Amino acid sequence: MDKKNILAIDVGTGMVKVLAGRQEADGRVELFGSGAAPTEGYVRGAVTDVNALAHSIKQAVECVVMATDSQAAGSVYLGISGSMLVAQNSIGRVAPASSGVVTNADVERACKAAVFSVANNEYEVLHVFPAKEITTQPGEALEVETHIVSAPKTILQSLISALGGSGIQLNGIVASGIMAAEGMNNELPCQPSNFIFIDIGAGVADISMYVGGRLSSSASLPLGGDYITSDLMQGLSVNRGHAEEIKRYYSRLSPNLRNQGVVLDCNDYGTVDKHIPFDFLCDIIESRVEEIVTLVYDYLKPLLEKYLTNQGQAFEAIYLTGGCGAMPSVATCVAKVFQIHTETVKPECLAAEYVHPANTVCYGIIKHGTRISASEPVAGRSAWNLFVHKAKKLLKI
Structure with a gap:
């Protein structure tokens, strides 16, 4: 092996x-x-x-x-x-092994101290990320702000x-x-220092916020493409599999088809009557996309202000990934709502x-x-x- x-x-x-x-x-x-x-x-x-x-x-x-x-x-x-994930920030304080010199070992000990300060017998720590270090002066303690992610044991x-x-x-x-x-x-792209990474799947939007190139905050919100699929099932009277196919079909179409009187052939799984106006389909999908993006923005808004590294410095980009994050209209909506450069990324x-x-x-x-x-x-x-x-x-x- x-x-x-x-x-x-x-x-x-x-x-x-x-x-x-x-x-x-x-x-x-x-x-x-x-x-x-x-x-x-x-x-x-x-x-x-x-x-x-x-x-x-x-x-x-x-x-x-x-x-x-x-x-x-x-x-x-x-x-x-x-x-099931619980994310929190904690500060660990230790005395450096050598006065005035901070080593990786010192940072690691500070991270352990940060974990110890928020230890809970009911939760298992999955990750500890050093987010920010306060450079020590001779005779002073080293402080490391950490981002800790845990889950119920x-x-x-x-x-x-x-x-x-x-x-x-x-x-x-x-x-x-x-x-x-x-x-x-x-x-x-561009290797930014301050950015937001959002993975949007069927039922969860996972958010990771980086400041100065380091993970400073994270969250998992119960938002995703399943809500769009459910709306299509109800609005078009189709089953879940058919709704997923229609959603993928729509994602490949140009938004310029709106207001052009286009009718889409969405027949599948033995159906013969699913000829759907593009504008109607667009209204169903885009209204839910806008709601999902707005909820993500409402969650992140206070953090956008809190995690600026210097006065006047802003987040440089938002990167989207995941099955739902790959929908072109999601990236367009994120850029519009956040007013931040947005790109969809993949491996x-x-x-x-x-x-x-x-x-x-x-x-x-x-x-x-x-x-x-x-x-x-x-x-x-x-x-x-x-x-x-x-x-x-x-x-x-």
Whole structure:
């Protein structure tokens, strides 16, 4: 088993997506397997049935099993988001080991002190990011403002146990939106210092705010493309699958079709009467897009003012990713509401068939897992390999 190989699991409201890959020495991520399955037991960022969710994850992993061999994944990382995540900032204070000199070890001790000051027995810390350091003077303490992300231990332990019963042993659980932002951080256009990264999926909008190039704030809001799909189901009298197809079809059309009297042929799944005026479809979708973007703006408005690094300095860009974030009208609306340069980003260095905003989370998880796994010992055959062996025997691969 090669411990540099990573199995990245992205739990979304609509689908569980799995990518197997590794990061090469030149920074390029090579993928050698993918899988997906409908999500059960997880609604807009909230776990409603741990066993059902574990079963969905297992189904998605089995798809990867069919595309790769038992040595494919050395470490397994699960990405989660939504209401189970708790983000907070805390300041850690320590005395530097050497007076007047701040080392990485000092910063690490300050981060641990920050975590200790907000420790809660009911929550497991997933990430600690140093957001800001106050340079110490001789004889003074070092202060480090940190951004800490946690999740309820009961949910995490139940999920780990349920997956373990299927032979899937996790090496780590991570915050999906932050992994997407961190994975793309060094690949963003213009390399700004102050920016906002928003991953909008079917049921959750994950927000990461960077100040001075460092993560300073994050949040998971229960907002996403599912609301648009539901509106289409109701307004057009179609089922969910048909509504998703119409939404994707609309995303490929030019907004210049408005007020041109265009009628779209949206027949599918055996229907013969779904000829829909473009203007009507536009009204349904764009009204919900505007509502979603406005709610995100209302949440971020106080932070936009709080996290300016210097007076008169503003956020330089907003980067969108995720399935819903890829909709052109979402980027247009964000730019209009926030009055900030907005771009949609995706992992461009992947093989062409994987270059899509919906794969950004898994891309970030693989890069994160590679860094972590490089320092982890490998002992014996992993539970992942045992699972693959059993699954392949069952599937007769």
